[in-house]
Amino acid sequence: MAHLLVDGSKGHDALCYLAKLAQFVFVLATTLLGLVAVTFLIGRVVPIDPVLAIVGDRASPQIYARARQELGLDLPLVEQFWTYLKKAATGDFGNSVLTTNPVMADIANAFPATFELATLGTLVGMLLGIPLGVLAAVKRGSIIDHVVRLLGLAGYSIPVFWLGLMCLLLFYAKLEWVGGPGRIDVTYSYLYTPVTNIVLIDAAIQGQWEAFWDAVSHVILPACLLGYYSLAYISRMTRSFMLNELAQEYVIAARVKGLSELRVIWRHALRNAAVPLVTVVALSYANLLEGSVLTETVFAWPGLGQYMTNSLQNADMNAVLGGTIAIGTVFVLLNLVSDLLYRLLDPRTR
Amino acid sequence: MAPLKQALVCTWMAASTALVATMATPFTVHAATPGDTLVQALQIDDIITLDPAELFEFSTAEIAGNTYERLFSYDYSDVSKVSGEVAESWAVSDDGKTFTFKIRAGKKFASGNPLTAEDVVFSLQRAVILDKSPAFIIGQLGFDKNNVKDRIKQTGPFEFTMELNQPYAPTFVLYCLTSPVASIVDKLLLTQHESDGDLGYHWLKTHYAGSGPFAIRDWKANEVVVLERNPNYEKKTPLQRVIYRHIKETATQRLLLEKGDVDISRNLSPEEIDAVSKNPDIKINEGAKSTIYYLGLNQKNPNLAKPEVREALRWLVDYGAITDTIMRYKGEIHQTFLPRGYLGALDSNPYHLDIAKAKGLLAKAGLADGFTVTMDTRSTPEITGIAQAIQATFAEAGVKLEIIPGDLKQTLTKYRSRQHDIFIGNWGSDYPDPNSNADVFAANEDNSDDAAAKPLAWRNSWDPGSLTGQTRAAVMESDPQKRAEMYEELQRAVLKDGPFVIFLQQTEVAAERKNVDGFVIGPSFDTNSFAQAKKN
Numbered sequence: 001m002a003h004l005l006v007d008g009s010k011g012h013d014a015l016c017y018l019a020k021l022a023q024f025v026f027v028l029a030t031t032l033l034g035l036v037a038v039t040f041l042i043g044r045v046v047p048i049d050p051v052l053a054i055v056g057d058r059a060s061p062q063i064y065a066r067a068r069q070e071l072g073l074d075l076p077l078v079e080q081f082w083t084y085l086k087k088a089a090t091g092d093f094g095n096s097v098l099t100t101n102p103v104m105a106d107i108a109n110a111f112p113a114t115f116e117l118a119t120l121g122t123l124v125g126m127l128l129g130i131p132l133g134v135l136a137a138v139k140r141g142s143i144i145d146h147v148v149r150l151l152g153l154a155g156y157s158i159p160v161f162w163l164g165l166m167c168l169l170l171f172y173a174k175l176e177w178v179g180g181p182g183r184i185d186v187t188y189s190y191l192y193t194p195v196t197n198i199v200l201i202d203a204a205i206q207g208q209w210e211a212f213w214d215a216v217s218h219v220i221l222p223a224c225l226l227g228y229y230s231l232a233y234i235s236r237m238t239r240s241f242m243l244n245e246l247a248q249e250y251v252i253a254a255r256v257k258g259l260s261e262l263r264v265i266w267r268h269a270l271r272n273a274a275v276p277l278v279t280v281v282a283l284s285y286a287n288l289l290e291g292s293v294l295t296e297t298v299f300a301w302p303g304l305g306q307y308m309t310n311s312l313q314n315a316d317m318n319a320v321l322g323g324t325i326a327i328g329t330v331f332v333l334l335n336l337v338s339d340l341l342y343r344l345l346d347p348r349t350r
Numbered sequence: 351m352a353p354l355k356q357a358l359v360c361t362w363m364a365a366s367t368a369l370v371a372t373m374a375t376p377f378t379v380h381a382a383t384p385g386d387t388l389v390q391a392l393q394i395d396d397i398i399t400l401d402p403a404e405l406f407e408f409s410t411a412e413i414a415g416n417t418y419e420r421l422f423s424y425d426y427s428d429v430s431k432v433s434g435e436v437a438e439s440w441a442v443s444d445d446g447k448t449f450t451f452k453i454r455a456g457k458k459f460a461s462g463n464p465l466t467a468e469d470v471v472f473s474l475q476r477a478v479i480l481d482k483s484p485a486f487i488i489g490q491l492g493f494d495k496n497n498v499k500d501r502i503k504q505t506g507p508f509e510f511t512m513e514l515n516q517p518y519a520p521t522f523v524l525y526c527l528t529s530p531v532a533s534i535v536d537k538l539l540l541t542q543h544e545s546d547g548d549l550g551y552h553w554l555k556t557h558y559a560g561s562g563p564f565a566i567r568d569w570k571a572n573e574v575v576v577l578e579r580n581p582n583y584e585k586k587t588p589l590q591r592v593i594y595r596h597i598k599e600t601a602t603q604r605l606l607l608e609k610g611d612v613d614i615s616r617n618l619s620p621e622e623i624d625a626v627s628k629n630p631d632i633k634i635n636e637g638a639k640s641t642i643y644y645l646g647l648n649q650k651n652p653n654l655a656k657p658e659v660r661e662a663l664r665w666l667v668d669y670g671a672i673t674d675t676i677m678r679y680k681g682e683i684h685q686t687f688l689p690r691g692y693l694g695a696l697d698s699n700p701y702h703l704d705i706a707k708a709k710g711l712l713a714k715a716g717l718a719d720g721f722t723v724t725m726d727t728r729s730t731p732e733i734t735g736i737a738q739a740i741q742a743t744f745a746e747a748g749v750k751l752e753i754i755p756g757d758l759k760q761t762l763t764k765y766r767s768r769q770h771d772i773f774i775g776n777w778g779s780d781y782p783d784p785n786s787n788a789d790v791f792a793a794n795e796d797n798s799d800d801a802a803a804k805p806l807a808w809r810n811s812w813d814p815g816s817l818t819g820q821t822r823a824a825v826m827e828s829d830p831q832k833r834a835e836m837y838e839e840l841q842r843a844v845l846k847d848g849p850f851v852i853f854l855q856q857t858e859v860a861a862e863r864k865n866v867d868g869f870v871i872g873p874s875f876d877t878n879s880f881a882q883a884k885k886n
Contacts, residue, residue, distance in 0.1 A: 047756070047760050047763060047764070048757070048759040048760050048763055049759065049762075049763040049766075052759055052762060052763055052766070053398075053759055054398065055482075055483045056406045056407065056483045057762055057766075058406060058483055058484065058486075058780065059406075059482075059483040060483075060486055060803070061802055061803070061804060062481075063481060063482065063483055063485075096571075097398065098395075098397075098398050098571060099398075099571035099572075100398070100399070100555050100556060101571075106571070165601055165602075168602070168605055169605070172605065172609065173605055173608065173609060180605060180606055180609055180611050181597065181602045181605070181606060182595065182597075185611070186383060186384075186387065186389050186593055186595075187383070187384055189574075297598050297599050298599055298601075298602060299602075300595070300596070300597045300598070300599070300602055302570070302572055302573040302596075306572060306598075307572065310395050310572055313395075313757055313759065314759060315759060
């Protein structure tokens with residue numbers, strides 16, 4: 001996937017862009033096709049009976065058989081797969097068994113909650129993680145370096161589930177600084193009409209500032225928690241990229257030339273380290289966008305992670321497949337964006 | 351370039367500072383829910399439909415109980431007392447097959463439409479015609495898609511008749527009509543929302559057409575269900591709104607309750623209940639349920655098929671330890687298949703942990719050194735805890751129990767296809783008549799792999815012999831005294847020789863804020879009532 005759009009051609013004519021676009025669409029389609037095929041197979045070997053999830057444990061065998069037929073599970077696997085693909089090609093991903101809505105409508109509903117959390121989390125991770133990583137690399141071996149490395153290590157090893165509960169206990173239960181689990185208090189939840197399904201934006205647009213601040217108080221803790229995990233990863237990577245750059249000859253040359261240390265670090269070294277960092281940030285963002293299952297569970301956050309977990313537990317195959325396709329698309333798109341940024345930042349790729 | 355870079359660096363620093371500042375700023379956190387609104391935390395990820403003709407899950411049954419009315423209901427503290435809800439009176443013909451019902455005049459649906467016999471007849475016919483999972487509860491009175499329109503007939507604006515195929519015990523008939531599947535739906539409203547002659551089926555999955563104390567205002571899957579006072583209900587509810595918040599994690603439920611962000615938490619573990627009960631702002635509300643916890647012993651396993659082994663295993667469970675520790679607050683020792691309080695229920699618990707007795711029985715079965723057996727176990731803290739306790743006591747007599755963890759759907763899938771050795775699970779009655787449980791624990795018409803009916807006896811490959819016939823006779827007995835005796839006999843037979851180790855009857859617990867009053871935890875899933883709940 002990396003360097004997908006890298007080529008040596010000098011002429012940037014329309015044809016070339018068209019070719020790239022075609023290439024991108026091809027990659028997206030094959031990736032998704034592979035994903036769907038694998039998910040489809042996994043869904044068939046999972047030891048959960050999807051019919052049972054619908055009709056329950058008390059249904060008569062006749063009702064059971066009818067539901068099985070309605071789901072098309074009595075057809076051969078290849079035929080089921082083909083039917084699914086034909087429908088998916090027309091944009092019909094079927095209905096979720098659990099919610100009875102079209103799967104894509106469900107995902108469009110759940111995704112904004114995850115998007116809100118992931119975006120804020122990545123922002124926190126980037127804004128704090130990069131400077132911390134740079135500091136740690138420059139002051140290698142100092143107390144700052146050790147603290148940053150410890151933060152990184154902790155973020156690597158402390159289960160998010162446990163830390164989430166501890167944070168809730170401290171900031172919500174004990175100190176009462178933030179709101180508790182959920183996206184917004186019941187009292188405010190009927191004050192605004194969902195438009196984008198991103199509560200912060202919806203409440204702000206409609207001037208419901210009380211609701212807005214309540215939503216802020218709810219999102220801050222899970223966002224900071226995800227931000228911390230993202231920060232741990234980003235600062236660790238930044239540190240190692242920077243150390244790598246600082247050992248290069250051009251840095252020594254710049255110092256010999258008498259450039260100020262700040263200029264050497266921020267202007268020269270970080271600029272080169274930024275190239276691989278873009279991929280790191282994009283990957284970390286993609287990870288959060290998949291829906292952080294545990295965080296969403298602890299904070300009762302109705303996002304994609306919760307939706308997918310629940311669908312899996314109930315063998316709701318349409319929902320699982322739809323979710324997989326959505327996540328796959330996000331992943332491929334983010335890869336593309338990081339590739340583009342790569343080209344912008346790294347003159348060698350032009 | 352330089353100014354731009356400076357601007358960028360400045361922006362970055364400002365943003366970081368703002369971020370740190372925001373993190374450290376305490377918000378004015380709004381706590382305490384509004385006075386006319388009751389908010390509860392519970393797991394509602396089992397909801398797939400709100401249509402009473404189809405719903406059959408714990409949370410939807412409860413919602414239906416609070417939002418729809420049925421012909422009959424029973425006293426929550428004594429299930430043997432049945433009374434009319436929508437029905438005013440009933441009579442049965444001399445041959446015991448034709449029931450005539452008069453219904454109360456002047457009732458109204460939440461929509462404002464009047465409730466008449468036409469709606470009642472439509473509702474019962476609709477449930478049978480749609481033929482979804484709970485339809486058998488009405489269908490077993492002799493109705494199917496083809497005959498129901500002839501056999502359930504409106505005979506006046508507030509009167510209708512039901513013609514059964516056999517003279518069933520009248521109490522059995524009335525109990526079937528207390529279940530959620532017999533809820534009265536608004537015919538006019540559903541006719542307006544009908545598509546392709548589906549009797550409003552697709553619309554009602556996510557909407558509401560009832561006359562109960564509350565109306566369903568909103569359902570967001572895995573997030574929230576909102577009930578609102580039904581202004582047309584005779585006995586106005588003290589609460590304006592009841593909200594179910596889906597909170598999967600029980601530790602989170604506890605936090606929300608202690609902060610006053612919810613008024614009731616419904617899924618706390620025994621340890622969490624212990625902890626919150628020490629809080630002066632929280633009280634514990636509990637009620638006995640009709641759910642029975644049991645082990646199912648598959649008779650396809652040659653060791654489990656030996657009567658001595660089945661009996662030995664019943665002596666190898668530390669009943670008291672389970673109800674005192676893992677299931678503290680959550681259940682009482684109970685060993686027969688009818689829940690306490692049901693007609694004919696035997697409260698006889700002859701078994702207790704007796705290793706020596708069990709060893710003697712195993713030796714008699716030629717298994718003096720014990721044997722190895724697997725148990726499919728749902729991965730919840732509760733069921734896993736019970737399974738581990740049983741594993742420990744089994745081991746004392748040399749029975750090596752291997753626990754196979756799985757989620758509910760997984761373990762059920764295996765159980766229903768008879769591929770287990772031992773299954774640990776629970777069974778809640780579908781309606782509070784003894785036949786509901788006798789039909790699954792004591793009867794099995796056909797023990798072959800492709801049988802039409804697959805009760806629990808079938809799942810454990812057990813042929814109950816003459817007990818099947820006795821179960822069928824008991825449901826016909828119109829003398830309650832005699833009928834009770836028949837069920838006592840069935841329970842004794844299953845207790846002595848059945849493929850079950852029944853060990854507990856469930857208690858449901860809700861942890862509530864002190865100011866909550868009047869939430870009733872009834873005996874079945876659909877009798878947890880908020881109709882008279884209020885906040886002081």
